[in-house]
Amino acid sequence: ADEMEDYRRGREKSKKTIQELTRSMEDISHFTGLELDLDEIRKCAYIKVRFGSLPKESYEKLDFYNENPYVIFFPSSHDETQYWGVYFAPIDQAAEVDRIFSSLYFKRVKLANYKGSPETALKQMEEERNAEGKRIQEADSRFSAQWKKERSRCCEIYSRLTERSVYFGIRRYAARYNDSFILTGWIPADSEEKFKTSLDPLQSVEYTFENAEDNLNHSPPVRLKNKKLFRPFEYFIDMYGLPSYDEVDPTPFVAITYILLFGIMFADLGQGLVVSLLGHWMWKKKKMKLGRILIPCGICSAVFGTVFGSFFGFEHALDPLYRG
Template sequence: MAVSTMQAVNIIGFMDEIDDVITVLGESGVFHPDDVSVFYNNTQGFSHLQTKNIYAEHLTNLKASLGLTKRQFPLVDVSNFNPTYQDIQLFCNKICDELNELVEDRDFAAEQLLEAKQNLDETKHFVGLDIEIEKLLELKYVNARFGRLPKDSYVKLENYKDDPYIDFSVCTEDKAYYWGVYLAPADKTEEIDRVFSSLFFERCDIIGVNSTPTLHMKKLTALIPHLEDVYKDTEKRIDDYLSINKERILKYLSKLEELSLYSTIRTKALQYNKSFIIVGWVPTEFAKQLKKRLCKHRSVTVEFSDAKNEIKKSPPVKLKNCFLARPFEFYTSMYGVPKYNEIDPSLFVAITYIIIFGIMFADVGQGICLTVVGILMYKIKKMAIGKILAPCGISSAFFGLVFGSVFGFEHLLDPMYKALFGLEEKPIEVMSSEMATKIILVAIGIGVFLLITAMFLNVYTSIRQKDYGRALFSTSGVAGIIFYSAIVFGIAGQLLFGLPVFNAPYIIFLIVIPFILIFFAEPLGGLVNKEPDWKPESWKDYIVENIFESIEVLLSYVTNTMSFLRVGAFVLVHAGMMMVVFVLAETAGPIAYWPIVVVGNVIVMVLEALLVAIQVLRLEYYELFSRFYSGEGRPYEPVKLKLTQNS
């Protein structure tokens, strides 16, 4: 649970060397720029070098034109390519104009081809008409409506057989529709249209057909190959153009990406007289190497300071975790990045999430399936959640062995238990009333342990942040740990073991006094932290307000603990859902038995995996993170050009 150590860097030099300095910082790929005003309280006399990214518009236009070609343009190394701004401007304008013209020709050809194919598809439905469609549409006193009518609706036309104007001439048919035309006198068109609309008639606009459908189809059939050749020719012209200009396009595109990216450094830099000032952050392991490169420039001075001494400037955070915790940085980042002097909870999340998920989704077979699905999700789809599901599936398979469940078969592993432990059947029968009670109690025990652990993490974090008041007197501080632990262990000792725990000294020293400390946490914390205004403005108002807040504090202890009941509840839910699957399978008979078992397992696995994943994440965020983690830091985002990136 750690973050990479950072160094604050302050760079000052003459203006004639700023471009070289920015290039060094950009090429390093480790420099996180910051505002000079963050480092300097007084910036009078300073001026901005550049208020906006002058390359952004050219880059956007070039990428838009290249995107229209539907080709890929990987970035390349342009360290030795240094065109002027005017060169870039002229090149982008020229390439964009020429490409846009080629793309317009291609799109026009594609539009003509698509229109011809759609026209052919529509016209073929009316081959039964031996009349020129355009002439039919030009009739002055009669309106023609081409389209399709559902076969069910066609039967209903019998209801209108007494109306001479309601008639539908069928040309062709398919599985669901009759295609054809109906004619309506101009003065009755609106009324007849309403009738056919109620029968779900769908109009088809056939225009530009100045011959019979059969002849028009022949023309289109001959025209489409020609249009396809025209379209292929426009595509070839684009390919030829890109082939000739590819090297220059890639260079200018990559240079624009680089300059646009490096402009983020320039826009944050300030000028003072003939000098510039650039500030930012660098991981400690890269600081010496960067300083060595920067100091090659005669006017440049570089100063580093440890980020732990610059906490007020909010150093960016680069997470640094082992292989197990690294995938769970995804969940940590969703909640918020830790502050620089705050612990990274990714490892804590990894351990607790995997274990709790496994308990709630305990099944050997389904756990193995979940592991395979997780691996495939990451390997094929590159989904971050896949790397989380894989270890969760392994945990589920492990706890499936503990509970003796394999695809819902609760006694399939009985021979293993007998061979290894001499037992006649599995030791934990989830659905028995006695065991169900124990599972619920164990779930609450897990919750108590994790909540106390979260409180200890809060104490550790508070000490790191030198907030001794919060470490001692907050609801998740030392006073909170003593108060909560005393009540929980007192109730457990009294109810489960019959021990007379709640005697006068126990209540006074372990419950009453810690609660009083929590009640007065704000002024006591301010006093311990040596804050000048530690006293509240009105003690009376403070006490009245904190009476209501204390009720909320007490409820939070109860609700946080009770939330872990869902851990035990899902153990029982899993067994219950699979029991329903087997009851349905046995009721259906021997032929349908295995299909129902398989489908039931799939449904339960998908549904329960989703629910368990959400519920465990909820426990992490609301019950545990709220005790020790703020997530109010900012991520480390260095200026870095990725050559493998595609435009």
């Protein structure tokens, strides 16, 4: 486990280094046209150097500062919207020059601490990135070899832990009496025989059944049971709150009124068919519960649309059909 954790940490470290190098390479690639020694520039004590980019509109405005001998921008590359380059300023004029370039929306780019020209630094970064990539491949190879070696043992440990987790999960709901555990719960009445069949082979298990009607004070769980047409509308009942065990299930009433009112208010033959097809697609392809509700609603809308003579918003489109 410690070895695998070391592999994981080493891989994450190399991956992070590659991301940082990629960003640095992207930054410095804009300045490869400059014949400058980055290390020598950093040693300048009386001159401030700023690498960065200017918007194209701001670059064109530099002509307005021709009278200021310190406002000079040396471009190295550009695209349709930006110019990348560098400007220099004496240390006593740096604040004023920085203010001017800031007003021109100059975006500074801080280059990594590499020696030589930007082109040399870019090659060095690429070599380092490739080296980190090889480290990741080596770590993956070692991890795969270690996993093949320890796979059976890891699977065995995982199976034991999963089994123990199930046992401890059951214990949370169990009461203890002498050397026995007692579990109480609810099952659907029509599942009683199936429940007996599954427990009968277990010699150490005893069970008893009680009628839910005699235990209403314990709030039996509610399971809605409706016909196929009404079943999708259980979605709304679940959303707003299930009825108590001894209360009436409102699902059929909600389903009938919802379908009828939707059809009356959205009466249109063409649009109703579209809604129904859309609902069928949502249910079959996306497994969305709302799709099963839209299918009967769309059909009802199409029926009332036929009655009212509406077809895709044209309220008299079906008049010739009636007259005929």
